[in-house]
Amino acid sequence: MNDATDGFPLDAPARSPLLPAAAPRESTSRLIAEALRAAIVDGTLAPGAPLRQDAIARHFSVSAIPVREALRQLESEGWAKAAVHKGATVAPLSAQEAREIYEIRSALESLAIGLAIPNHTAATLRESAALCRAAEREADPSQYVARNVAFHMSLYAPAGRAQLEDMIGTLHRRGERYLRLKFGLPSYKGESDNEHRALLDAVQHRDIPAAQKLVVAHLLGTGDLLYRFLTERARAEAALANQPKPRGRRPRAATGS
Known part of the structure; x- marks a missing residue:
């Protein structure tokens, strides 16, 4: 994340077309929230970076109202942190x-996959298999996050539990920037792909206990790995910050000739 900025990149070219001129306010705030979320995930906006309403409004050529709504949405999802008299900033990694x-x-997701397996069809299983292969082939971290979500959600969709699916989707969004960190860890991608294939195989064989066991191990393993990584990084950063700064040499006193 070396290219991360301290604020919203006003001078950076837009990665997507400008917002529709006649977009309803709700749609506008949603699109702004998605753009900010993407910038946080890919590291353009670093943890602690200010999210200034006026700067964001100028960038998207909108009023302050949809920006405030977008920031409230990001705060509710854990992406942003608001402080009185200080405005919003990108939430720190924890x-x-x-x-x-x-x-x-x-x-x-253990509950969801157990409910979904009896309702899977040949068509839904083909879709899940295709999404699994797409995630396996993906090398770009940002694109992999999207393909990973699509694969997981395809396994649960046949459960037909809208509220459960919505809660899982919210947690996926909150975990996106943490998932991206795993790309910097050795052997993660191959291990994750292997776990996805094993999970898909259990679903295809309609083995509910095996699928539930695999999805729990897959997710708890990811959580533990990220916890250790972030804890060790925080300790290293704290140790570095507490190191005494080297003192410069004191200038020699001038001597007469």
């Missing part, structure tokens, strides 16, 4: 939050 997100996901 080892505890990362682990907890995956603990909750393991419980909800």
Whole structure:
């Protein structure tokens, strides 16, 4: 994340077309929230970076109202943090939050996959298999996050539990920037792909206990890995910050000739 900025990149060219001129306010705020979320995930906006309403409004050529709504949405999802008289900033990465997100996901997704398996059809299984292969081939971290979500959600969709699916989707969004961190860890991609294939195989064989066991192990393992990584990184950063700064040499006194 070396290219991360300290604020919203006003001078950076837009990655997507400008917002529709006649977009309803709700649609506009949603699109702004998605753009900010993407910038946080890909590291353009670093943890602690200010999210200034006026700067964001100028960037998207909109009024302050949809920006405020977008920031409230991001705050409710855990992406932004608001402080009185200081405005909103990108929420810091938290080892505890990362682990907890995956603990909750393991419980909800175990339930969802158990409910979904009896309702899977040949068509839904083909879709899940195609999404699994797409995630396996993907090398771009940002694109992989989207393909990973699509694969997981395809396994649960046949459950027909709209509220459960919505809760899982929210947790996926909150965990996106943590998932991206795993790309920097050795052997993660291959291990994740292997776990996805094993999970898909259990679903295809309609083995509910095996599928539930695999999805729980997959998610708890991810949460533990991220917790250790972020904890160790925080310790290293704290140790570096506490190191005494080297003192410069004191200038020699001038001597007469």
